[in-house]
Amino acid sequence: xxxxxxxxxxxxxxxxxxxxxxxxxxxxxxxxxxxxxxxxxxxxxxxxxxxxxxxxxxxxxxxxxxxxxxxxxxxxxxxxxxxxxxxxxxxxxxxxxxxxxxxxxxxxxxxxxxxxxxxxxxxxxxxxxxxxxxxxxxxxxxxxxxxxxxxxxxxxxxxxxxxxxxxxxxxxxxxxxxxxxxxxxxxxxxxxxxxxxxxxxxxxxxxxxxxxxxxxxxxxxxxxxxxxxxxxxxxxxxxxxxxxxxxxxxxxxxxxxxxxxxxxxxxxxxxxxxxxxxxxxxxxxxxxx
Amino acid sequence: xxxxxxxxxxxxxxxxxxxxxxxxxxxxxxxxxxxxxxxxxxxxxxxxxxxxxxxxxxxxxxxxxxxxxxxxxxxxxxxxxxxxxxxxxxxxxxxxxxxxxxxxxxxxxxxxxxxxxxxxxxxxxxxxxxxxxxxxxxxxxxxxxxxxxxxxxxxxxxxxxxxxxxxxxxxxxxxxxxxxxxxxxxxxxxxxxxxxxxxxxxxxxxxxxxxxxxxxxxxxxxxxxxxxxxxxxxxxxxxxxxxxxxxxxxxxxxxxxxxxxxxxxxxxxxxxxxxxxxxxxxxxxxxxx
Numbered sequence: 054x055x056x057x058x059x060x061x062x063x064x065x066x067x068x069x070x071x072x073x074x075x076x077x078x079x080x081x082x083x084x085x086x087x088x089x090x091x092x093x094x095x096x097x098x099x100x101x102x103x104x105x106x107x108x109x110x111x112x113x114x115x116x117x118x119x120x121x122x123x124x125x126x127x128x129x130x131x132x133x134x135x136x137x138x139x140x141x142x143x144x145x146x147x148x149x150x151x152x153x154x155x156x157x158x159x160x161x162x163x164x165x166x167x168x169x170x171x172x173x174x175x176x177x178x179x180x181x182x183x184x185x186x187x188x189x190x191x192x193x194x195x196x197x198x199x200x201x202x203x204x205x206x207x208x209x210x211x212x213x214x215x216x217x218x219x220x221x222x223x224x225x226x227x228x229x230x231x232x233x234x235x236x237x238x239x240x241x242x243x244x245x246x247x248x249x250x251x252x253x254x255x256x257x258x259x260x261x262x263x264x265x266x267x268x269x270x271x272x273x274x275x276x277x278x279x280x281x282x283x284x285x286x287x288x289x290x291x292x293x294x295x296x297x298x299x300x301x302x303x304x305x306x307x308x309x310x311x312x313x314x315x316x317x318x319x320x321x322x323x324x325x326x327x328x329x330x331x332x333x334x335x336x337x338x339x340x341x342x
Numbered sequence: 343x344x345x346x347x348x349x350x351x352x353x354x355x356x357x358x359x360x361x362x363x364x365x366x367x368x369x370x371x372x373x374x375x376x377x378x379x380x381x382x383x384x385x386x387x388x389x390x391x392x393x394x395x396x397x398x399x400x401x402x403x404x405x406x407x408x409x410x411x412x413x414x415x416x417x418x419x420x421x422x423x424x425x426x427x428x429x430x431x432x433x434x435x436x437x438x439x440x441x442x443x444x445x446x447x448x449x450x451x452x453x454x455x456x457x458x459x460x461x462x463x464x465x466x467x468x469x470x471x472x473x474x475x476x477x478x479x480x481x482x483x484x485x486x487x488x489x490x491x492x493x494x495x496x497x498x499x500x501x502x503x504x505x506x507x508x509x510x511x512x513x514x515x516x517x518x519x520x521x522x523x524x525x526x527x528x529x530x531x532x533x534x535x536x537x538x539x540x541x542x543x544x545x546x547x548x549x550x551x552x553x554x555x556x557x558x559x560x561x562x563x564x565x566x567x568x569x570x571x572x573x574x575x576x577x578x579x580x581x582x583x584x585x586x587x588x589x590x591x592x593x594x595x596x597x598x599x600x601x602x603x604x605x606x607x608x609x610x611x612x613x614x615x616x617x618x619x620x621x622x623x624x625x626x627x628x629x630x631x
Contacts, residue, residue: 077512078492080499085487132453135426137445156426157498160449164421164456165487171460172486175479178467186475190464197461198374198454203367209446210369223366 054106054329056099062113063095066120084154084162085169088127092145096337097236098123100261103333104240104254107325115243117177118188121170122236125196128166129232131159133205167196188239195235204228208293216294222263225296229269230262237261250323257319264312264338267305270295272341274302313338343395343618345388351402352384355409373443373451374458377416381434385626386525387412389550392622393529393543396614404532406466407477410459411525414485417455418521420448422494456485477528484524493517497582505583511552514585518558519551526550539612546608553601553627556594559584561630563591602627 067089075082098119102112134141134149135156142152151159174189194200204227211220237258241251274297296305316334320327356378364371387408391401423430423438424445431441440448463478483489493516500509526547530540563586585594605623609616 077509078487078495081487081495132449137449160421160426161491161495165491167456168482168486168491172482175475175482179475179479186464186468190468193457193461193464197457198367198370202450202454202457206370206450207366220366
C-alpha cells in the first residue's frame, strides 16, 4: 500500500465532505476546512487504515471513520491554539484558525468538527452495524476527559509549575498517546482482529503514542521553525516540564531507540504482513518535522 | 408523571455520573459538574422523557440519553459565555464557568461535556441497540453545524449588524430550536412512535423551539436580572437583531399566543395522553424566567 496515495484519499475525502455546504452558516465550513486543509501528516487516519489493512483489503470502507478521527485531532489543535490555551499564531507554517477567522469562529469550528466527527461515526454505525459502534466508542473514549482532553487539562494545570514524572507520563500518554492508540485499536476492531492480536496492537499503540510525544519534545529543542512549521522552544518558553527536562536529551534519544525497537518487536508477533506499519513507525520516530 | 420528581431524577443521574471521577484531571470534573449543577430547568431532557412517555412507561431506560442531551446544552452555555463569545459573567444567578475555573478549563469542560455526551450515546447504543443509535444520530445532528452550532455561527456573524428577517429565523430555529426539536424527536424515536405521530411531534418541536426563543427575546426586554438569573438587555447591548426589533413587543406576544395554540392543537392529534406535554408547553411559553 502506498502511503502517499492513502494520504491523498484522506485529503480528498475530507475536502469533498465539506465542499459546497452551508448557507447562512457557510463561514464555519470555511473555517473547519481551513484547518483540515492546512496540511498535517494525517498520521492518525493512516495508522487506523494500516492497522485495518493487516486484516482486510478494502480500506475505502473505513475512510469516513478514519477521517472522523482526523477531524477530532484537528478540532483539538484549533482549541489548543486559542489565546486562552497555547496562544499560538502559527501552525504547520500557516496562521492559526483564530488568526484568520477570529476567536469566536475558531471556537465554534472546533466544536463543529468534534460534533461532526461523532455524526459521521453514528451514521456509519447505522449503516454498517455494531463493529462500527465499537470502533466509535473506542475513538470517543480516546478523545474524551479520560483521554486526550484529560491530558490537555493536566498540561494546563502544570504550566508554570514543575510537573512530577508521574504527571508528565499522564500528560504525554493522554494528550498525544490516547488518540494514536485509539487509531490503532479502532482499526484493529474494524478489521475484526482476534483478542490476542488486539492486545498486542494495544500495547504497540501505547508505546508508539509515548514515543511520538518524546520525539515532539526532542524536536521542540533541536528542530527549527521552518522545517517544523510551528514555533520551537515553546515548552521552555511556557516553562513546561518535558521529558528532556527530566531525563536530558541524550537519555531521551536512548529511550526513543529502545521504544522503537519494542514497537517493531511487537509487530513481529502479528500474523500478518506488518511492513507498512513498521515503516511508518520508523518514519514517525526518526522524523525531523 | 410529576415533573419535579423527574427533574430530581435527572439532577441525581448527572451528579452521580460525575461523582468521584478523575485523578490528575479531577479539576475538569469539578468544572463540568459546576455548570451542570448550577441549575437550569432541565427542559430538554424533560421534553425527551415526556415525549417518550407518550408511548412507554419506563423512562429510567432513556435517562442516560436524556442527560447526555442536557450535557450538550450545558457545554453550549459554557462556550457561549466565554469572553470571545458573549463574555457573560453571570448565568442562572451564579458566576459563569470561566469566571470560576479560568478560560482554558472552561473551554476544555465544554469540549469534555460534548465528547462525554456522545460517549454515553455510543455506549447506550452498544447495549440497547439500533433505536438508540437512531436517537443519537438525531441528537448529534441537532447540536451540530447544521443545528445549534450553525445558529451560533450566524448569531456571531450578525452581531453589530442588522440581520435580515430570514437570518433571524435561521438563528432562532437553529440556535435554540434544533435542540428542543431534537429532544422531542429523539424521545419519540426511542418510544417507537409510528411515522404519522413522528411527523406531528416534529412539527410540534419546531414550533415549540421557535416560540421558546421568541419568549427569550421578550424576557430580555421585560424580564429582570433577579428573576431570570442572567443579564437582561443583552441583545440590545450587543446590538443584536431580535424578534422584538423586527415585529415589536405586542406583535411578538401575539405570535407567542398563536404558536402556543398551534402547539396544543398538534398535541391534540396524538393518540395518547398528552396532558404533561401540554402543561409543559403552556409553562414554557408563559414563564417569566
